[in-house]
Amino acid sequence: MSILVGKDTRVLIQGMGKTGQFHTDKAIAYGTQMVAAVHPSRSGAIARFEGETDHSGVPGRDDTYSVDLPVFATVKQAVSETGANASVVYVPPPFAADAIMEAAAAGLDLVVAITEGVPVADMIKAKRYLADKPTRLVGPNCPGVITPGECKIGIMPGYIHERGRIGVVSRSGTLTYEAVYQLTLNGLGQTTAVGIGGDPVNGTNFVDMLRMFEDDAETEGVIMIGEIGGTAEEEAAEFVASEMSKPVAGFIAGTTAPPGKRMGHAGAIVSGGKGTAAAKIQAMRKAGIVMAETPTDMGEAMARALG
Amino acid sequence: MKIHEYQAKGLMAARGIPVPLGQPATTVEEAVAAVRPLIEGSGNPVVVLKAQIHAGGRGKGTFRESPDLRGVNVITEGIEGGPGAAEEKVGELAARMLGSTLVTVQTGPEGKVVNRVYLEQGIDIASELYLAVLLDRTVSRNIVMASTEGGMEIEKVAEETPEKILRQEIDPAIGLADFQANELAVGLGMDGDTARSFIRFVKALDRAATELDTDLIEINPLVVTTGSLVMALDGKMAFDDNALFRHPDIAAMRDESEEDPAELAAKEAGLNYIKLDGTIGCLVNGAGLAMATMDTIKHVGGEPANFLDVGGGADEEQVTTAFQIITSDPTVKGIFVNIFGGIMRCDVIATGIVAAVKKVGLTVPLVVRLEGTNVEKGEEIIRQSGLDVVAADSLKDGAEKIVELV
Numbered sequence: 001m002s003i004l005v006g007k008d009t010r011v012l013i014q015g016m017g018k019t020g021q022f023h024t025d026k027a028i029a030y031g032t033q034m035v036a037a038v039h040p041s042r043s044g045a046i047a048r049f050e051g052e053t054d055h056s057g058v059p060g061r062d063d064t065y066s067v068d069l070p071v072f073a074t075v076k077q078a079v080s081e082t083g084a085n086a087s088v089v090y091v092p093p094p095f096a097a098d099a100i101m102e103a104a105a106a107g108l109d110l111v112v113a114i115t116e117g118v119p120v121a122d123m124i125k126a127k128r129y130l131a132d133k134p135t136r137l138v139g140p141n142c143p144g145v146i147t148p149g150e151c152k153i154g155i156m157p158g159y160i161h162e163r164g165r166i167g168v169v170s171r172s173g174t175l176t177y178e179a180v181y182q183l184t185l186n187g188l189g190q191t192t193a194v195g196i197g198g199d200p201v202n203g204t205n206f207v208d209m210l211r212m213f214e215d216d217a218e219t220e221g222v223i224m225i226g227e228i229g230g231t232a233e234e235e236a237a238e239f240v241a242s243e244m245s246k247p248v249a250g251f252i253a254g255t256t257a258p259p260g261k262r263m264g265h266a267g268a269i270v271s272g273g274k275g276t277a278a279a280k281i282q283a284m285r286k287a288g289i290v291m292a293e294t295p296t297d298m299g300e301a302m303a304r305a306l307g
Numbered sequence: 308m309k310i311h312e313y314q315a316k317g318l319m320a321a322r323g324i325p326v327p328l329g330q331p332a333t334t335v336e337e338a339v340a341a342v343r344p345l346i347e348g349s350g351n352p353v354v355v356l357k358a359q360i361h362a363g364g365r366g367k368g369t370f371r372e373s374p375d376l377r378g379v380n381v382i383t384e385g386i387e388g389g390p391g392a393a394e395e396k397v398g399e400l401a402a403r404m405l406g407s408t409l410v411t412v413q414t415g416p417e418g419k420v421v422n423r424v425y426l427e428q429g430i431d432i433a434s435e436l437y438l439a440v441l442l443d444r445t446v447s448r449n450i451v452m453a454s455t456e457g458g459m460e461i462e463k464v465a466e467e468t469p470e471k472i473l474r475q476e477i478d479p480a481i482g483l484a485d486f487q488a489n490e491l492a493v494g495l496g497m498d499g500d501t502a503r504s505f506i507r508f509v510k511a512l513d514r515a516a517t518e519l520d521t522d523l524i525e526i527n528p529l530v531v532t533t534g535s536l537v538m539a540l541d542g543k544m545a546f547d548d549n550a551l552f553r554h555p556d557i558a559a560m561r562d563e564s565e566e567d568p569a570e571l572a573a574k575e576a577g578l579n580y581i582k583l584d585g586t587i588g589c590l591v592n593g594a595g596l597a598m599a600t601m602d603t604i605k606h607v608g609g610e611p612a613n614f615l616d617v618g619g620g621a622d623e624e625q626v627t628t629a630f631q632i633i634t635s636d637p638t639v640k641g642i643f644v645n646i647f648g649g650i651m652r653c654d655v656i657a658t659g660i661v662a663a664v665k666k667v668g669l670t671v672p673l674v675v676r677l678e679g680t681n682v683e684k685g686e687e688i689i690r691q692s693g694l695d696v697v698a699a700d701s702l703k704d705g706a707e708k709i710v711e712l713v
Contacts, residue, residue: 172595264594
């Protein structure tokens with residue numbers, strides 16, 4: 001079992017710019033089933049990806065790959081021609097929210113939006129548009145989702161992952177990698193790792209992910225990595241205390257962040273005394289979450305939480 | 308992005324939102340010249356002179372050079388002082404305010420230099436309220452927040468008397484509905500002309516928030532005049548930086564004198580940089596990791612000199628600029644580069660560091676920790692450069708090494 005993505009996930013890409021192409025190639029090398037690309041002015045073209053297989057990914061493949069991705073003008077066409085059931089969005093910020101809505105309108109199960117810098121107002125609208133649809137949005141401004149050995153959607157380096165027992169959920173991309181790599185080194189491994197993104201309005205929050213990990217038979221424990229700004233970690237802590245049976249470890253970034261300053265992520269800001277690291281750490285400890293003192297200790301904290 | 312009160316009021320006035328008449332001035336002469344037209348235009352002999360800085364608490368704030376002088380001053384000399392009395396007082400106050408440093412609860416002890424004042428008509432106030440349109444992250448929607456407790460710090464009201472704060476969620480497809488505006492008016496104890504004036508005001512404010520992509524519009528105080536008109540006595544606006552591309556007119560309102568020069572240079576290079584008080588410069592990819600790097604430096608006994616996130620897609624040039632910004636800070640006694648490559652490739656970072664060191668030199672210890680995409684290439688580039696770099700194999704290891712070296 002895994003959550004969100006697995007070996008049956010068929011992915012289309014929206015936004016075939018330089019970044020989109022680079023990471024599509026990496027995803028194919030990992031073994032992800034990339035099946036189509038959507039580009040309004042390159043419809044009918046074929047995008048070829050070839051290179052050396054990343055053997056840290058899906059097992060049992062040849063040493064090289066050559067994949068031809070058909071390019072479609074709309075997501076609906078791509079879905080009906082290829083049976084894609086998930087999308088990854090690299091579309092530039094002004095058009096990203098529209099791409100997300102197009103993916104939802106085409107009935108995809110999952111949309112992973114990597115794009116950073118989407119206007120908040122656009123995301124408010126997109127989120128309302130998605131509210132009555134079955135499509136799950138992860139992101140924007142996130143590294144993506146990976147189920148090691150099955151499917152990698154996003155920009156995370158594949159080789160740091162190892163299939164295992166722990167679910168990872170984080171607002172920060174690079175801190176997700178830190179946690180994942182430590183779990184690989186200490187042998188716990190990951191079931192699925194999910195970056196939910198650093199924006200104030202995102203598609204999937206901590207509670208959504210914790211619920212999925214709680215219901216996933218393979219996942220034995222969860223690491224959640226938060227940061228300053230908002231109250232999503234406090235809400236997650238309440239959920240952990242009342243609904244989670246599995247052990248949870250955690251880390252919060254931004255203890256030393258000055259108030260009133262936006263720390264890189266649009267959502268990472270302490271304003272009016274709200275959203276501090278101290279308040280989040282306190283709420284998480286109170287909920288029984290084992291907190292890592294530094295990001296280097298996240299894997300160790302998870303091991304302690306498992307007992 | 309923040310703007311000044313006079314700019315926010317200009318944007319409101321252009322959208323039919325009642326604000327007092329006013330005129331900004333950057334010199335004493337401009338301030339004095341604005342007095343007569345304002346008194347004649349408003350019919351009120353009282354004027355108000357307000358310091359324009361990007362921080363609140365001006366009414367209670369004082370000037371470092373004149374501890375008896377506040378950031379907001381009501382000038383009543385025009386009532387009985389005869390011709391020229393208001394001008395004389397405005398001239399005297401403007402001379403003491405312009406170029407001086409105003410210290411408020413929000414500026415920190417270092418205060419902010421006042422480069423501009425705003426002269427405004429006096430208003431006959433019946434009552435003071437609070438009104439704001441802002442994002443509520445828990446519902447992923449904007450909300451209107453209103454309170455009868457005008458002129459107070461809203462955080463304090465929320466803590467002490469939360470029942471005095473009214474909220475309405477705004478559906479992005481509908482906007483603030485009439486009944487919601489009416490519920491707010493009733494909740495604020497209004498009726499008749501006042502309620503009608505308020506409803507028009509709050510609906511226009513909601514439209515302005517949507518049209519202008521604001522992060523926050525805060526009116527504190529919102530006043531009801533003795534003539535039952537609802538009016539913005541103060542006005543604060545902050546905009547979504549990610550939406551400025553569709554508002555060139557707003558982007559042009561940026562007052563660079565309000566911002567830290569190094570932070571500004573970083574922003575122009577597409578970097579996220581925030582200056583802090585410590586001695587260890589950090590260059591990191593990813594906002595979360597950059598924060599965690601600062602936290603870890605502090606945890607092992609050091610003090611971070613800055614937050615610097617080079618972002619996911621930085622090129623060699625941006626890395627060089629980032630390095631230059633860090634090394635040009637005289638308080639930096641050591642540098643810690645911490646990269647976990649995803650989008651960011653370690654070889655790009657390594658090439659940037661080598662280029663930067665060759666360009667600007669290196670006089671302080673440098674610890675580098677690389678992990679992730681193309682890490683071998685990155686390590687190879689640094690090894691072959693012959694630079695005096697200390698390698699670290701984890702965040703904590705790197706933090707300990709740099710703290711030891713400084």
